[in-house]
Amino acid sequence: MTETTLCFPRRTRESTGESIEEVLLIEKRRGLGDGLYNGPGGKLEAGETPRECATRETREEVDLEVDPADLEKAGELTFLLDGERHSVCHVFRTRSFSGEPTTTAEARPTWTPVDDVPYDQMWDDDHLWLPGVLEGNTVVGDFHFEGGKPLDEAEFVEYDLKWNVSFDE
């Protein structure tokens, strides 16, 4: 069973007297979820904590610096494939970062208004939990996929969510 991370940098952009709430999404350019929008993230390496992984993946994928200590844990998502636990994903958000997001071989970043998140171009489960995470809630979820590998070609069949949980880390 694999542990993975997702990191959602947030900012408020002022434009002609209006405050626009934005989230940094990536269009993934290779690997699991290729072609889909998501937050930066990926698999934990040996000896790494989820926060360290989210920081490294955000740097590697879009060249943005976030500090592990500034990441707020927002979710823990278990993805199951044909009844077996496939991966557990630690979801973080932060308003603290430095640098400008840059396109890399792995990902194309876009600051996206939270009201315009392209859920129809994301994993089928994202519209169930990401809006709540972007509103500041915490969530634990199980998401069941069936009928084939890899996960991004399997069918999303059912889910269970618990909101406003507290995380120890």
Ligand SMILES: Nc1ncnc2c1[nH]c(=O)n2[C@H]1C[C@H](O)[C@@H](COP(=O)(O)OP(=O)(O)OP(=O)(O)O)O1
């Ligand atoms: N169902 C679903 N919804 C939303 N996000 C995800 C899923 N399944 C997932 O795996 N994910 C996320 C979790 C991770 O951030 C990525 C997949 O990461 P990973 O397996 O590491 O992908 P690769 O790019 O192939 O590998 P590395 O970057 O670690 O080399 O998607």
